[in-house]
Amino acid sequence: MRRLYSHFGDRLFAFFLLLLALGVVALALLMAYELYRGGSLALGRFGLLGFALGREWDPVVQKAFGAWPYILGTFIVSFSALFLSFFPALAAAIFAAEYAPRWLAQIINFLLDLMAAVPSVVYGLWGIFVLAPWLRDKVQLPLYMWAAEHLPGLLPLLGVPTGYGLMTAVLILASMIVPYTAALARDAIALVPKEHREAAYALGATRWEVMRLAILPLARGGIIAGAFLALARAVGETMAVTMVIGNSHKLPYTLFGGAATMPSVIANEFTEAVEDLHLSALIAVGFLLFLVSMLVNSTAAYVLRRQERLVKGVL
Amino acid sequence: MTAKDLALKRRYRTERLMMALVALGTLLAFLVLFLVLAYALFQGVGALNLDFFLKDMRPPGETGGGLRQAIVGTLIVDGLGLLIALPFGLAAGVLLAEYPDHPVNPYLRLLSDTLNGMPAILFGLLAFILIVKPMGGFSGLSGAFALGFLMIPILARSTEGVLSLVPKEIREAGLALGLPRWRVILSLVLPTARAGLITGVLLAFARAAGEAAPLLFTAFGSPLLELNPLKPMDTLPLRLFAFAISPYEDWHRQAWAAGLVLFGLITLTSLLARRASRRRF
Amino acid sequence: MVQEAVDVHMESRNLVVRYGNRVGVGVGGGVSLPLYRHRITALIGPSGCGKTTFLRALNRMHDLTPTARVEGEVLLDGENIYAPGVDPVLVRRRVGMVFQKPTAFPTMSIYDNVAAGLKLVGIRDRKRLDEAVERALKGAALWDEVKDRLRAPASGLSGGQQQRLTIARALAVEPEVLLMDEPTASLDPISTQAIEDLLLTLKEQVTVVIVTHNMQQAARVSDFTAFFLNGEMVEFGPTELLFTKPKDPRTEAYISGRFG
Numbered sequence: 067m068r069r070l071y072s073h074f075g076d077r078l079f080a081f082f083l084l085l086l087a088l089g090v091v092a093l094a095l096l097m098a099y100e101l102y103r104g105g106s107l108a109l110g111r112f113g114l115l116g117f118a119l120g121r122e123w124d125p126v127v128q129k130a131f132g133a134w135p136y137i138l139g140t141f142i143v144s145f146s147a148l149f150l151s152f153f154p155a156l157a158a159a160i161f162a163a164e165y166a167p168r169w170l171a172q173i174i175n176f177l178l179d180l181m182a183a184v185p186s187v188v189y190g191l192w193g194i195f196v197l198a199p200w201l202r203d204k205v206q207l208p209l210y211m212w213a214a215e216h217l218p219g220l221l222p223l224l225g226v227p228t229g230y231g232l233m234t235a236v237l238i239l240a241s242m243i244v245p246y247t248a249a250l251a252r253d254a255i256a257l258v259p260k261e262h263r264e265a266a267y268a269l270g271a272t273r274w275e276v277m278r279l280a281i282l283p284l285a286r287g288g289i290i291a292g293a294f295l296a297l298a299r300a301v302g303e304t305m306a307v308t309m310v311i312g313n314s315h316k317l318p319y320t321l322f323g324g325a326a327t328m329p330s331v332i333a334n335e336f337t338e339a340v341e342d343l344h345l346s347a348l349i350a351v352g353f354l355l356f357l358v359s360m361l362v363n364s365t366a367a368y369v370l371r372r373q374e375r376l377v378k379g380v381l
Numbered sequence: 382m383t384a385k386d387l388a389l390k391r392r393y394r395t396e397r398l399m400m401a402l403v404a405l406g407t408l409l410a411f412l413v414l415f416l417v418l419a420y421a422l423f424q425g426v427g428a429l430n431l432d433f434f435l436k437d438m439r440p441p442g443e444t445g446g447g448l449r450q451a452i453v454g455t456l457i458v459d460g461l462g463l464l465i466a467l468p469f470g471l472a473a474g475v476l477l478a479e480y481p482d483h484p485v486n487p488y489l490r491l492l493s494d495t496l497n498g499m500p501a502i503l504f505g506l507l508a509f510i511l512i513v514k515p516m517g518g519f520s521g522l523s524g525a526f527a528l529g530f531l532m533i534p535i536l537a538r539s540t541e542g543v544l545s546l547v548p549k550e551i552r553e554a555g556l557a558l559g560l561p562r563w564r565v566i567l568s569l570v571l572p573t574a575r576a577g578l579i580t581g582v583l584l585a586f587a588r589a590a591g592e593a594a595p596l597l598f599t600a601f602g603s604p605l606l607e608l609n610p611l612k613p614m615d616t617l618p619l620r621l622f623a624f625a626i627s628p629y630e631d632w633h634r635q636a637w638a639a640g641l642v643l644f645g646l647i648t649l650t651s652l653l654a655r656r657a658s659r660r661r662f
Numbered sequence: 663m664v665q666e667a668v669d670v671h672m673e674s675r676n677l678v679v680r681y682g683n684r685v686g687v688g689v690g691g692g693v694s695l696p697l698y699r700h701r702i703t704a705l706i707g708p709s710g711c712g713k714t715t716f717l718r719a720l721n722r723m724h725d726l727t728p729t730a731r732v733e734g735e736v737l738l739d740g741e742n743i744y745a746p747g748v749d750p751v752l753v754r755r756r757v758g759m760v761f762q763k764p765t766a767f768p769t770m771s772i773y774d775n776v777a778a779g780l781k782l783v784g785i786r787d788r789k790r791l792d793e794a795v796e797r798a799l800k801g802a803a804l805w806d807e808v809k810d811r812l813r814a815p816a817s818g819l820s821g822g823q824q825q826r827l828t829i830a831r832a833l834a835v836e837p838e839v840l841l842m843d844e845p846t847a848s849l850d851p852i853s854t855q856a857i858e859d860l861l862l863t864l865k866e867q868v869t870v871v872i873v874t875h876n877m878q879q880a881a882r883v884s885d886f887t888a889f890f891l892n893g894e895m896v897e898f899g900p901t902e903l904l905f906t907k908p909k910d911p912r913t914e915a916y917i918s919g920r921f922g
Contacts, residue, residue: 082472083480086469086472087472089472089473090469093533097503100506100507154409157402157403158406165400176651176655180647180648181414183647184414184417184647185618185643185644192417195420259765261761267723267754268761269758270754270782275392275782277399283767283768302499304593305593355500362498363498367494376768389752389783
């Protein structure tokens with residue numbers, strides 16, 4: 067009798083767990099569905115491709131909505147940020163995993179956690195009041211003046227040196243995504259079996275040669291997965307970018323001049339959007355952002371799974 | 382056997398060069414973090430006073446006042462969000478860790494990872510569509526839902542991680558006593574993992590407390606102290622954003638103070654989390 | 663069997679290895695052990711006896727363990743490899759090592775694995791590399807099995823083949839001494855046989871020191887045997903003598919299977 071009762075309790079408990087856990091499933095499906103439905107007015111009007119590739123975004127006069135400037139902006143900003151941050155992040159990972167004494171490695175690990183935890187608005191605040199003015203006065207203006215005198219052909223590429231634009235956004239973003247690459251790379255390096263390091267040392271390799279021969283090839287998957295995760299973060303980063311990018315969707319983008327990304331246009335225009343079509347277009351941008359994020363994240367997960375299999379095969 | 386030949390000299394040159402590059406890269410990786418922290422500290426300390434915590438903000442152009450309404454709002458919106466997220470996140474984590482063969486687990490894991498990687502602003506969009514639109518206006522509650530959505534996958538994965546560290550002997554001992562599985566989980570496994578679970582909750586709370594993007598068109602912000610979650614409410618990140626892009630000097634000062642408070646909150650929780658997670662079972 | 667006159671190639675004098683305060687090997691005055699040129703010396707003893715710790719001292723692998731300290735001398739052709747100014751990278755080129763688990767670099771091809779050590783020292787010449795790789799693979803009795811797929815990834819080889827690949831990799835840089843740490847412990851009997859056969863031809867090129875927990879293996883392949891127990895070297899002598907007429911009662915107890 068007791069047995070039957072407890073069996074019933076177990077089933078009830080598992081049922082409730084399942085019910086609540088299905089909330090997670092529902093949340094993911096709802097997000098995809100609601101973003102699609104919310105954007106369907108704009109997507110229906112312009113077609114998915116027409117919307118994604120349309121270069122005109124004019125909520126006021128033409129009431130035309132094409133997301134291409136934001137897609138392009140997201141693409142440029144996030145890949146440039148990844149490119150800038152990749153090697154410093156890898157260096158930090160190598161340093162923490164191989165070169166640093168334990169106490170220093172612990173500090174680095176803490177700093178990496180902290181870097182990922184500092185709110186995006188705080189980075190943006192620093193960007194607005196410190197980085198942007200500094201870049202404008204110490205980098206952009208001198209470069210602009212120099213180009214005006216010696217190489218006028220460069221000016222259209224540089225754009226107006228306001229401080230608030232592509233360059234500032236990329237620099238801020240690059241430093242924000244360091245911990246994602248660094249943490250995964252560090253873990254992958256730490257997982258390389260001791261025997262492989264020793265085998266390389268026993269061949270008469272120096273420290274760096276051990277890194278190159280035995281460690282980095284085995285950790286490659288984790289490092290690449292980390293880069294994809296960092297890219298995913300860069301794609302979705304909203305506040306810091308919005309605060310410094312200048313929010314202009316006028317193509318072509320220039321190095322110093324304003325630009326815009328998918329998240330930044332949503333953050334900027336959403337509360338001002340009064341017309342249904344405008345609102346729907348912004349949600350449609352959110353839907354595209356959803357798709358891109360999913361693609362990048364799944365790639366990272368796939369690479370990581372393959373890496374785990376490689377290391378397991380070696381152990 | 383001393384370093385004589387040229388090839389070896391070249392190898393050691395590479396060695397030193399790479400070592401220098403690694404050190405330089407490491408410094409570069411942390412440069413902006415240091416600068417941001419230094420500025421937040423110096424600018425923020427100068428702007429921080431008792432009024433910051435005790436008074437509401439003043440209208441543009443006037444000096445003085447504080448951000449009481451934003452601090453209280455952060456606690457309410459984030460706290461409500463946590464209440465919304467906890468049952469779902471915990472249940473999903475328990476299901477993943479304690480019922481490893483459950484047929485929904487692969488999908489559950491995949492989808493919570495997918496949600497974990499989603500830009501925070503999309504949770505705001507979802508809350509806007511699901512709550513703000515039907516209710517006909519911005520509200521603290523809709524902000525709480527946005528943050529709650531954001532926290533659910535974080536809680537699910539951290540709970541799963543912590544529970545998987547609980548030694549299986551504890552479960553076996555309970556089952557051997559004739560306890561049903563649900564009792565084993567509730568009275569043995571979860572209490573054993575308490576420190577880790579609290580860490581996970583703290584980290585999720587801190588992460589949400591720093592988010593502004595999901596709140597832009599849900600909680601929306603409010604210049605006055607608002608305790609009714611059905612009305613628009615202020616939070617620190619929202620206010621910081623609004624102040625930072627405003628033209629008023631005194632608001633800039635307050636923005637730095639808000640940045641410092643946020644940063645202090647984050648550091649404190651990460652330190653606490655670190656301490657708690659270092660303890661083993 | 664009387665050994666023909668042999669000279670000492672490598673030699674430890676009063677060698678002690680400590681991990682922190684714990685003595686890893688060298689209890690009671692340190693280990694003094696001669697390793698004869700072109701002979702196989704086996705280090706035997708129960709696990710934890712210090713034989714591997716001793717082996718790793720012979721090519722300064724302990725340099726990689728921050729807590730480890732080495733005292734005493736290890737002479738290679740009369741020169742102390744622990745003397746100040748001696749570069750461990752160069753020591754390890756002359757004293758190669760093969761580990762218990764096959765450690766072929768899994769992302770590299772068979773060819774690149776064998777050539778790895780040579781490329782490190784700056785040999786880029788295609789022809790020289792080709793020759794050296796072939797010689798090393800033949801030396802490790804692997805050539806016939808892999809000569810048609812040198813460009814294939816090393817991870818495709820069986821465990822026994824991978825272990826012979828790591829031996830080939832160690833041989834390619836033409837070391838004088840080859841240290842082997844239980845090289846057959848993770849292999850099946852057929853692969854073990856192949857490696858034991860290989861050892862007998864290897865000693866024409868190099869001096870071999872092999873750690874094994876398998877006494878039959880030591881008896882089959884080695885010319886000299888040293889018996890370690892609890893961090894102390896108990897007895898050393900020609901293998902036949904040590905196994906038939908051990909001097910120390912502890913050695914006798916071990917080889918007759920009374921412990922370990």
